[in-house]
Amino acid sequence: MTTTLGTASAGPGEIDTGRLEVGETRDGSPFGLPVAVINGEQPGRTLYMQAVSDGDELNGVGVLQRVVPQLDPTTLSGTILIVGIVNYHAFQIAEHRNPIDDTKMNRAYPGTETGTSSERIAAATFDIATQADLILDLHQGSTSRMLDEVRVRCGKRHRLHDDCLELAKAFGCGYVLDQKGPDGQLARAAPDDGIPTIDPELGGCVGWDETSIQKGVEGVFNVLAYYDFIDGTTELERQTRANGFEQYGSPNGGLVSFEKDLGEQVASGDVLFEITTPFGEPKATVTADSDGILWRTRRLPQVATGEYVCSVGTDIDSY
Structure with a gap:
């Protein structure tokens, strides 16, 4: 079955990249987010990944830049949907918040199709994310210095808390922050729709950091192996929480x-x-x-x- 995301379209055993149009810039020109579809030869789960929800958090896109070329759809089971750069406007000027509406994107979920710039982008990406079985929302600690860690943001009383915690453990950074997050986070909103979601916070730096990026690459492949997208095994090791x-x-x-x-x-x-x-x-x-x-x-x-x-x-x- 062919899977389409924006202008990217891939049949079983294929990969394609394209753009997802989400609005217009101030001169009236359309703009789109870079997207990718990796459609496995065999059926399986669907994984959604996104990066650069905050415009100065680049380690996530560094992870995707290294992961996608290593994926062979002919040996993959299931489908991977990716939005490579979510906060389009902030990314262009290397700022944290969307300069069009002065909004932190990861406080806008699940978004509104007729809302502000950030709410529209959030709505478009949330619509894609909620087609998946698992979600990885790749972040970093902005430009601060921070441990490589994974955040479980749904709250301990949430019905999907254990599933989110299992996903965090599979990613395997070694450190987990297990604390209910603010309203508007993707990792808060998506579990309400029944999808285990984690927020890997891959260090913190100006630009990007190769050590944290490599930790993120390992984490993605750990998840792919643990949930049977690819061959291999992931041993769940104890995490410091x-x-x-x-x-x-x-x-x-x-x-x-x-x-x-x-x-x-x-x-x-x-x-x-x-x-x-x-x-x-x-x-x-x-x-x-x-x-x-x-x-x-x-x-x-x-x-x-x-x-x-x-x-x-x-x-x-x-x-």
């Missing part, structure tokens, strides 16, 4: 010096960072409120009063 998240801002303006490294365990009362003047004069020392793991930090050393500095994953366990 954070069930909560604490963010820390700066009490003063100045320069940040971290006392802990990413991934390092912290205990309540441990020093996380210090703020100094440009001459090294101490201004503030910030300590951890809870036990946990240093999960994410700002990239630039300079901060203003109240500005974000770092996050600690809390309520840690292994599953």
Whole structure:
């Protein structure tokens, strides 16, 4: 059976790329999102993947750039649907939010066909995503420094929580944030339609990072093997899970010096960072409120009063 996505159309054992038209630019020209269809020779599940929901998060498209050329549809079971760049306008200017409506795309799902620019893109991609059996929404921690991790955002009481957690474990980054996400996230909205969905957060950088991209490539192939899209096996290994998240801002303006490294365990009362003047004069020392793991930090050393500095994953366990 031929599968079509935008202008991409592939029969069994075929692959095709094209564009999905979702609107017009300010000069009235149509624009489309890059899409791909990999239609397996044999029947099976359908996987949907997307990247660059936030315009400066490029590691996801780096993953797709490396995964797609390695896929052979003649040996694939099932179908893979891909939107390579979701936030078209933000990607063009390397900004996080859609500049047309100043919206963070991953707060617009499931979208509205007659809504704002972001809502229309969300509606178009959600319509594709909800045709699948599994969803991978590839992200990164924006331009901050962050662990390679996977987020389960449906909430522990959701009927698909265990399925989403299994998908996260199959992806296999080693770290999982299992915490209900904000309204409007694809990983919140799609499980309500019965589709296990995860949000791999592949590090954080300016541009892209090869180490995190490779982690994402391995994760995608882990999922493909575990759910029988390709031959092979994926052993589900125990993951370090954070069930909560604490963010820390700066009490003063100045320069940040971290006392802990990413991934390092912290205990309540441990020093996380210090703020100094440009001459090294101490201004503030910030300590951890809870036990946990240093999960994410700002990239630039300079901060203003109240500005974000770092996050600690809390309520840690292994599953």
